[in-house]
Amino acid sequence: MLFRQLWPSLSVLLLLVGIGLREPAVAAVGALVLFAGGLSHLWSRLALERLEYRRQLPEHRAFVGETIEVRYSLSNRKALPLPWVEVREYVPDSLPALDAHAAPSARPGSLQVDRSTSLAWYERVSWRHRFLCRQRGYYPFGPALLRSGDVFGLFPVEGEAPARHYVTVLPRLADLPELGLPAERPFGEARSGTRLFEDPSRILGLRDYRPGDPLKRIDWKATARRRALQSRVYEPSASLYLLLALNVDTFAQSWEGYDPVLLERAVTVAGSVARWAEGRRYAVGLVANSSVPGADRPITVPPGRDPDQLTRVLEALAMVAPFTIAPLASVLAETARHLPMGATVVAVAGFPSEGLTDRLERLARRGHPTTLLWVGDEPPPACERVRLYNLAAVMRRIEREWLAAGGGPRRAGAPVSPEDGAQREEADPIRRWARPT
CATH class of the missing domain: 3.40.50 (Rossmann fold)
Known part of the structure; x- marks a missing residue:
C-alpha cells in the first residue's frame, strides 16, 4: 500500500505547510496523521509480541474410520488489545475436516483452515475441529501462520507458529x-531346534516331578488327580x-x-x-x-x-x-x-x-x-x-x-463392541x- 511508504513524508509536509502558511487546520491534519501513523506502526510492531498459539491433539494415534479432535487456543498475554487476528492452520489433505471449511493451499499435501478473531488484553480464545481419519498414514498438523496489526489495518504483520503435531492413522484390522x-x-x-528358553505362558504338557523342579512348575490339580507330583513342560521360546x-x-x-x-x-x-x-x-x-x-x-x-x-x-x-x-x-x-x-x-x-x-x-x-x-x-x-x-x-x-x-x-x-468396552480402563x-x- 502506497500510504505505508509515504505517510511519514506526507504528514511532515502537511505539518510544515500548515505552519508556514499559518493554517492551523492543515497543520493539525499533518500532526494527526503523524501521530496516528506512528501509533499504528508501533501497535503493529507489538501485535505479535506475547501472542501465544497452541495446538493440542488428545489422541496421537487412531484407526481408519475414526475421528480425532484437535484443540486450538490463542492467548494475548499483554496489555495491548488486538482488534483483529487471523490464523491460518495447515492440516493434512487426507484427513478431511468435519466442521470447518478447508481450502486448497500452496503447501503439498496440506489444506488451509482460516479463522479470524479479536483479542482484548490478556484474553484467551479457544476452539476445536474434528477430522476424519480416512486413510492410514503419518500426518502433520501445522505450521500455522498468524497475522495481525493496528486497528486501521495499515501495517499488518505476519508470523509463523512453527510447531507441528503428528497423528498416526493405523490400518484397518480384521480377526483371522x-x-x-x-x-x-x-x-x-x-x-524349535533348541530349548534354551521356555515360555511359562504356553504349556506343552506334563511329566513326573524331578528333584530340583521349582515349586511354581508343579501342577497341583494334575498332582491331585494322578496322586503323584506332576511338573509342567513349557514350549521353548x-x-x-x-x-x-x-x-x-x-x-x-x-x-x-x-x-x-x-x-x-x-x-x-x-x-x-x-x-x-x-x-x-x-x-x-x-x-x-x-x-x-x-x-x-x-x-x-x-x-x-x-x-x-x-x-x-x-x-x-x-x-x-x-x-x-x-x-x-x-x-x-x-x-x-x-x-x-x-x-x-x-x-x-x-x-x-x-x-x-x-x-x-x-x-x-x-x-x-x-x-x-x-x-x-x-x-x-x-x-x-x-x-x-x-x-x-x-x-x-x-x-x-x-x-x-x-x-x-x-x-x-x-469401543466398538462390548468386549472392547470392557478394556477401557487400560491406559x-x-x-x-x-x-x-
Missing part, C-alpha cells in the same frame, strides 16, 4: 476367522517368534505405478496377523521392502514381546509407502540370518515378485514354518513346502462390507483397539 484363516495354529505347528514379511510390489516395474487396493489389502492382513500373534504371546516382528518417511532403508521392526511391540508394528504399517526400496526376497535373505531356529515366517503379497517364492521355499527347508498369504486378484504362485492361503476373494468381500458400513465415523479410542488406546476378540 474373518479373513478365512483358522483361529488356532493357522501357520502350522511352531518348531524360540518357537514363539513370528516374522511378518510385507511385499509392497503391486506391479513388475516401478514406473507402472502401484495398485492402492492391493497395497491396502496386504497392510490390513499383515496388521491383523500381528494382532493375532501378539495375543498368542509371539515375539512378532516386521520387515517390508518399503521405507518410512525420511529414511532410505527397508522397514524393519525386530521381533519382540515388549508390551508396546504391537504398537510399533502397526505404526510401521501405517507409514508403509508404495515405493519399493529392494526386492522382498533380498530383504528376507538379510533378515533370515538373525532368525532363531524354528521361527515362523508369514509373507503377505499381492504380486509375485521375482525370487520371493524361492526365498520362502528356502526358509521352509531350513526349518522355519513358512506361510504365504496371497491377496492379489491373479492366481497365486505354486508352492511346495510353503503353506498357502488365497485371501483375495475374502478381502474383496470385506472391502464391500467396510464400504457399506462406513456411514458413521468413530471417535479415537471409543493405552492401542492396546484396547488391538486386542484380539
Whole structure:
C-alpha cells in the first residue's frame, strides 16, 4: 500500500505547510496523521509480541474410520488489545475436516483452515475441529501462520507458529476367522531346534516331578488327580517368534505405478496377523521392502514381546509407502540370518515378485514354518513346502462390507463392541483397539 511508504513524508509536509502558511487546520491534519501513523506502526510492531498459539491433539494415534479432535487456543498475554487476528492452520489433505471449511493451499499435501478473531488484553480464545481419519498414514498438523496489526489495518504483520503435531492413522484390522484363516495354529505347528528358553505362558504338557523342579512348575490339580507330583513342560521360546514379511510390489516395474487396493489389502492382513500373534504371546516382528518417511532403508521392526511391540508394528504399517526400496526376497535373505531356529515366517503379497517364492521355499527347508498369504486378484504362485492361503476373494468381500458400513465415523479410542468396552480402563488406546476378540 502506497500510504505505508509515504505517510511519514506526507504528514511532515502537511505539518510544515500548515505552519508556514499559518493554517492551523492543515497543520493539525499533518500532526494527526503523524501521530496516528506512528501509533499504528508501533501497535503493529507489538501485535505479535506475547501472542501465544497452541495446538493440542488428545489422541496421537487412531484407526481408519475414526475421528480425532484437535484443540486450538490463542492467548494475548499483554496489555495491548488486538482488534483483529487471523490464523491460518495447515492440516493434512487426507484427513478431511468435519466442521470447518478447508481450502486448497500452496503447501503439498496440506489444506488451509482460516479463522479470524479479536483479542482484548490478556484474553484467551479457544476452539476445536474434528477430522476424519480416512486413510492410514503419518500426518502433520501445522505450521500455522498468524497475522495481525493496528486497528486501521495499515501495517499488518505476519508470523509463523512453527510447531507441528503428528497423528498416526493405523490400518484397518480384521480377526483371522474373518479373513478365512483358522483361529488356532493357522501357520502350522511352531518348531524349535533348541530349548534354551521356555515360555511359562504356553504349556506343552506334563511329566513326573524331578528333584530340583521349582515349586511354581508343579501342577497341583494334575498332582491331585494322578496322586503323584506332576511338573509342567513349557514350549521353548524360540518357537514363539513370528516374522511378518510385507511385499509392497503391486506391479513388475516401478514406473507402472502401484495398485492402492492391493497395497491396502496386504497392510490390513499383515496388521491383523500381528494382532493375532501378539495375543498368542509371539515375539512378532516386521520387515517390508518399503521405507518410512525420511529414511532410505527397508522397514524393519525386530521381533519382540515388549508390551508396546504391537504398537510399533502397526505404526510401521501405517507409514508403509508404495515405493519399493529392494526386492522382498533380498530383504528376507538379510533378515533370515538373525532368525532363531524354528521361527515362523508369514509373507503377505499381492504380486509375485521375482525370487520371493524361492526365498520362502528356502526358509521352509531350513526349518522355519513358512506361510504365504496371497491377496492379489491373479492366481497365486505354486508352492511346495510353503503353506498357502488365497485371501483375495475374502478381502474383496470385506472391502464391500467396510464400504457399506462406513456411514458413521468413530471417535479415537471409543469401543466398538462390548468386549472392547470392557478394556477401557487400560491406559493405552492401542492396546484396547488391538486386542484380539
